[in-house]
Amino acid sequence: MAVKLNATKRENLTKSATKEIRLSGKIPAVVYGKEKESKSVVIDSIELVKTVRDEGRNAIISLDVENDGAVDVMLHDYQIDPIKDQLIHADFYVVNMSEEMDVAVTLRLDGEAQGSKDGGVLQQPLYEIQVRAKPGSIPEEISVDVSALEVGDSLTVADIPTEGSYEILDEQDTTIATVVPPTTEEDFETDTDENAEPELVGAEKEDKE
Structure with a gap:
């Protein structure tokens, strides 16, 4: 069973907006997959870290994007600020549960x-x-x-x-x-x-x- 994680759509892609997102305790992320249009979203940094720590690196996550429904994803990649040692970006890959x-x-x-x-x-x-x-x-x-x-x-x-x-x-x-x-x-x-x-x-x- 997939663990649920909430997200909101990210409309403003400017650097100033990105800075505000991170200051609020959240991070920008991208959702993409095979034959899927990529989406820019915002997620809670602490919730993502907790999810990966509790469920494992290869956990199936039901990413519930506000006003857009849920999709099954896996954490594909992430970026850490080397100075602050904080999560600053994440990539999610949309998975097909029937494909290897x-x-x-x-x-x-x-x-x-x-x-x-x-x-x-x-x-x-x-x-x-x-x-x-x-x-x-x-x-x-x-x-x-x-x-x-x-x-x-x-x-x-x-x-x-x-x-x-x-x-x-x-x-x-x-x-x-x-x-x-x-x-x-x-x-x-x-x-x-x-x-x-x-x-x-x-x-x-x-x-x-």
């Missing part, structure tokens, strides 16, 4: 790897998975249990459990998690000794003189 689409889904590693308990280091080279699914079947995130991984073991895309009505698009042999051997203090000292500058012969004698 390609999206990025967060990959989460669950559990504590046995190799980590034994002193190894768990590394995660991939944090997002590309999937293809109908909008209503897009998972909020995909989780993989790594508790059985020993030092030297790794997991690939092929090891991701196939649950839900979606297709994973990444290459099957792409590594998603691995446990590398620990770097011991002895190894560090050896590396330090090898990289140290050679001692100057006779330097100590010259200093004393």
Whole structure:
């Protein structure tokens, strides 16, 4: 079920109007889609942030535009003010609930790897998975249990459990998690000794003189 978000039409596109919109706690946004005419709207910044935080980045949003009815959309892109760290613009893509689409889904590693308990280091080279699914079947995130991984073991895309009505698009042999051997203090000292500058012969004698 789509979560509802209200919006109003944006008629005045001048910079001064945009500034006023942001000062009021709202942001300008654009709604567009395949064979759809783009619309400029205004939405509440706090409500959008709350919606994405609660429902996830790939949530289906029923965007109810004042005097224009509701439409199913997904947050496609957004802009953040790098200085104030505030949301300043958003793009919404109109979705067809019966058509598949390609999206990025967060990959989460669950559990504590046995190799980590034994002193190894768990590394995660991939944090997002590309999937293809109908909008209503897009998972909020995909989780993989790594508790059985020993030092030297790794997991690939092929090891991701196939649950839900979606297709994973990444290459099957792409590594998603691995446990590398620990770097011991002895190894560090050896590396330090090898990289140290050679001692100057006779330097100590010259200093004393």
